[in-house]
Amino acid sequence: MITKKDVEHVALLSRLELTGPEKDMYTRQLNDILEHFQFLARLDTENVQPTAHVLPLQNVFREDWAGLHISREDALANCPDQEENYFKVPKIV
């Protein structure tokens, strides 16, 4: 059972600011969804290995060569605020 307090906590972890009606809506909907998902717990998975990824790929390496890169100008072109070739953000502390 997810409470409104849980929703507030998860929203903070997700860096989302919710309005009062949104908190109520998500509490109800997340409860509906997770309640429907409950039956997963019935399945015995004691001796089953998890699958995070279906391909037999591990540690894909390549040579460390200098290739063509996006220019600084292009990399900053979509930036909402910048100063002297840096991304600029509001105060942190």
Next chain:
Amino acid sequence: MQFTLRTAHEMHDQLIKKEISAEELNKTVFARIDAVDDQIGAYITRTRENALAQARAVDRQIRNGEKISPLSGIPIAIKDNICTDGIRTTAGSKILSNFIPPYSATVVKRLEAAGSTIAGKANLDEFAMGSSNENSAFLVTRNPWDTSRVPGGSSGGSAAAVAAGAAVCALGSDTGGSIRQPASFCGVVGMKPTYGAVSRYGLIAYASSLDQIGPFTRDVTDCALMLNAICGHDPLDSTSAKYQAVDYTGFLKDDVRGMKLGVPEEYMAEGIDPAVRGVVLKAMEKLESLGAVVEYTTLPHTEYALPTYYLIAQAEASSNLARYDGVRYGIRAKGSEDVIDMFMKTRSQGFGHEVKRRIMLGTYALSTGYYDAHYLKALKVRTLIKEDFDRAFKKYDLLLSPVSPTTAFRIGEKIDNPLQMYLSDICTISVNLAGIPGLSIPCGFAGGLPVGLQLMGRHFDEGTMFRAAYTFEQNTDYHKQFPEL
């Protein structure tokens, strides 16, 4: 001029016989877009001038007697979560409403290298999260067969464009059915290739262990041509597989004699609309009459696929979408006191309801105290689902099923009930969990709306799927029926 829907291979024949120029061909498609897209809403951005310039380059090649590739001069719609250098790419989200990528996805580069023209960027559910295209921040896409109905999603714009003749082929992405379900709803061919077969460099990530790019086309031959153009290893995508690419057109043979086709009984059970089941059964009988051996089989963990999929996909999404913070690209909320406040306001204003819901579900499933019960549990059940397929493919060459439990539903019908919306993916999500290829082909109509047949194959065995699908197509005419617009 009377508009006729043609396939890419038919257009290619006209181009090399010089019956039409690539520029004229592109102008015809753009005239069609002008005529129908107000009704359909397939495109977020149209790129007419770029397409015509590319088409003129193809015409010069033809005039100079150069050999052109099968997709040269063919107008293709690109789902708007696939980056295009210098062309706005929004992922259907307000948060990226001003984003102009400084590079193109590998699939776009490969299509451009093949001479294809980019007709525009197709509408989608925000960040590919949805089954109806109603979650787009920009516009509602309508089903060309009935404009009161959804085209499916999340690649609904791509499917609707091809069905309406507003593009000849299209690219979409499929995380839980987002190519196959809209292909089924719109009566076109749609393929999710094997995980790792097509580079995802430049695809805006949703759930990285499930996402795959694939084509929409009007027939199976075009689908093989599109896969030929986009598949193969890419050093820029570390999850792209190193496998020997083949010419998929070599599998287009009208012959399924002796082919063993399994029908998982869980996919034909209650929950599937009886009219849809009837159409799909008839299609299976057709393949049987053409010489295939069709038998019922079982994938016993099917009922667990939906929660497994949603927990894994949303956990991955919550991590992938953490990058949208208003720092490097996209919109930034104004009037923030400090950087955390800026993140919170930007994300709250930039994301729509479904995206917020999924980020929170994923964050919850990964959070302290819930990780083992939700996320880890889902990864273990994923193993069981994958093993179901491994067992079935020891006996069968392909598995067959409906693509979606219903035909296209009405706009607004499911938007307030997320769980009902999620259930429309029950026949497609297991394919992504197992990483195998899935194909939707038109197999008939129920109540005047298209129904898709799903073919599921072994890893990297798209060829067998093409052969069965081509045989079905050669002996039916569903792919030749078009919506009246």
